[in-house]
Amino acid sequence: MSVNSQLQNQSQTITSSTKQTPSFFVRWLRLLLKSKTGTIGLIIVLAVTLVAIFAKSLAPHDPNLINPAMMLKPPVWADGGSSAHILGTDNLGRDILSRIIYGSQISLAVGISAVALAGAIGVFVGLIAGYYGGLIDNILMRLVDSFLAIPTILFALVILSIFGPSVTTLIVVLGITNWVQYARLVRGEVLSIKEREFVKAAKSIGVRNNKIIMKHLLPNVISPFIVISTLSVATTIILEASLSFLGLGIQPPTISWGGILSDGRDYIATSWWLAAFPGMAITITVLAIIFLGDWLRDVLDPRANN
Amino acid sequence: MAEALLEIKDLKTYFHTENGVVPSVDGVSFSLKKGETIAIVGESGSGKSVTSLSIMGLIGSPGKIEGGEVLFEGQDLTTMSKRNMRKLRGNDIAMIFQEPLTSLNPLFTVGNQISESIRLHQKASKEEAKIKSIEMLKKVGIPRAEKVYSSYPHLLSGGMRQRVMIAMALSCNPKLLIADEPTTALDVTIQAQILQLMKNLTNENDTSIMLITHDLGVVAEMVDTVIVMYAGQVVEYTDVFTLFKEPKHPYTKGLLDSTPKIHELKDELQSIEGTVPAPGTITQGCKFQTRCTRATAKCFVEEPELKELSSNHKVRCWLHEQEEVAI
């Protein structure tokens, strides 16, 4: 049998046995519908985002309006609740629901931007250190080690007290204290991926280093990165809360979930709703982001097709 | 006819996956006499490894033995309790795998692991087990057995590790040794050593061997009987001499012709077109239809039975349904 006819025959068998690769959007939708948690995550994250954008028209009250007559009103369904304040009021008579709605703006912005900043630095450092190895790797990883040795809160306190607390400083501080975990993660992944033969193949074709990093390494480290970064949006929101609590985070009258939560801490024994509702807002948002991250990881992996 | 040590009757092992039921082993029958060496030959996806794992009772979810019997000395292993099965494994049936490094626990010394298995199955004391272990290590040709006894697996070479696995497997004088690609990961000079060792040891103890392999050279040198598997089924079953001389199934013939041979020189190799079909994709007719050069209309509709051509030659092909046909 000649080689040619073998080849033809072979192609025929394959054509009949493999399916077409669907377009990105079709896969995207199919994977979304297949994943219940992904769908829930996406809906909640979209909802929270919309709430943050349209806070002004959604909030029933001015979030900073102090009303001594309405101090510590419980939620509407509890005894003594008022329908004017569905989730009750705080110790200064401010409407909790409105505060949570406004707080979503800052919490989301800080959480996402800080993680984006940390991720960008971390992924860059990790890629460079892992791919080039040797002295560059050594220097960068010692830098990572020294960042790990600095207590996050202490570092944040110092920087925030030097530059003064503001949303931007907060994002920068959270960004530069968190990049190390991404750097370590990405470097580890790169070390194993760069031994795979497709990287060798790219080198032997003559692909330049920066292109190998961008086209061959980056897409292959993105999955673990997304999982970790969604988890860390959660911790960042909480870290922001702790800094706000220490008085170095978001300053009144700007509102964040962490801020509301720490305001409510003193009243937790008598008026649980002050801390419970912002706490729930954080928990639900964080869970939704994690769900969304899991789904996103699948979308970005061509192997998760069927 | 001598009593069979192992008899497999219509074994069916299916995997229940998200995409439906995959019949990895689909009605396999064969038997193995005491002292006999049998080879199961096939490519990836042929079901040869799943067959051996089914015999050992090592099929885990989502796989399940759906039907058939595995008779070991007349006892059906598929219905045996887990506890008795564990006793049997290691004692009467032992198994060695392709990659010895993954089958040895990296945290324990070699000696620790061999004595463990000896003590587990033979109720020996610690000292007795140690003496026996070192004796076994010497028997499988390990130099400085005492030193190896107290080494960790990663310090040994691939060949040494496989020797340790063999020592462990043979330490309880099993009646059946199942070897799943035992030399595939080894270099050729080491492979020759290990094969020689397996031959000697099993001759001494009259152990039966079930060798799972894709290497026809190893088959030709080692075994008495050959089972050729394709897509979960036995397609040809005969003694090794007949198989190499007069293969009857087009797949067997293709396999033999496509293997480059060290003692011959050919301009061009024959080859079998196409690729092994994913299990479960061919639901009608002969499983080899997509790659067979001699397929007729019938092959696409009806599935052939494993037919007995002579007392020791069975083949699953429509070409041989009526009369002898040269292929």
Add this chain to the structure above:
Amino acid sequence: MVQIVEEKNNKPTEQEEYLLEVKGLKKYFDISEGWFKKEKHYLRAVDNIDFFVKQGETLGIVGESGCGKSTTGNLIMQLLDKTEGEIIFEGVDLGTLKGEELRKKRAEIQMIFQDPYSSLNPRMRVFDIIAEPLITHHVVKGKDLQNQVYELLDVVGLDRSYARRYPHEFSGGQRQRIGIARALALKPKLIICDEPVSALDVSIQSQILNLMAKLQKEFQLTYIFIAHGLPAVKHISDRVAVMYLGKIVEITTKEKLFDHPLHPYTEGLLSAVPIADPELRDKKHRILIEGDMPSPANPPSGCRFHTRCPYAQDTCKSEEPKLMEAKPDHFVACHFPLKEGHGVLIEK
């Protein structure tokens, strides 16, 4: 007595004839530990090897794991930096080239890899994988690029519609074809095949070997075929080099090597290969090489094979044999080359 021609390896008679020439190639990996290393420890993966490859031929390099055959391939491919020696491709020492010049020259040498599962980027479509070399070297663009990728798919026997798919949708054999298409894209002169069939199923191996033979004829390719599977090497090679612990111990035409090897290691290696014919199993005498390959970090003195050689003598322990032309066109590194070495089949 065997006639020994004292000459430093295969000296070229017509320089132009050789597509590739390797001279005194060494690759030592530094494995010293700690900060205050008094003595440097090296793993001598490749230790002073010489060979040449003629235009249009296939040179097989065989040996067991750790012998340095893959390192040799990677050195020629410039994927590793050599410690010493010259790699002369088309008369130019690649070591003297830099930057853009090297990139261009290097494009004429390509590689086919062992593992069809790790050699293709799982995140790239087949089209982009095959197009990457063409884009990298700015060969073509747009519609022409598409046509060339399609032609390459035709050449390796894959359907054009596969271009849009991802590697995971293919079987091992098909993936290897994709890898071959990528290697062919830049119309290389030399292709280094590093164990190209050892990860494939038996019935697929022959498809790939036949495809490689067909492409060699069609595109006048020169192959360096690195493998541990001797039957495949015998099938595809014109000449074969046998490596042991970083050294070439024997190099000659495949007929001479497989029928009358001169080095005891080659003889043992050939004898160890199982023969796929049960009729021969009892007629064959097997020369078993005892023991394991020593560590390349600490190779034996003298002849590196002396620890396992059935014929070793005192000289072998102290003096290192040079690769010499023991018979016409038959080079061997042994103090006592076999007079009439046994080939594959040694009748009892």
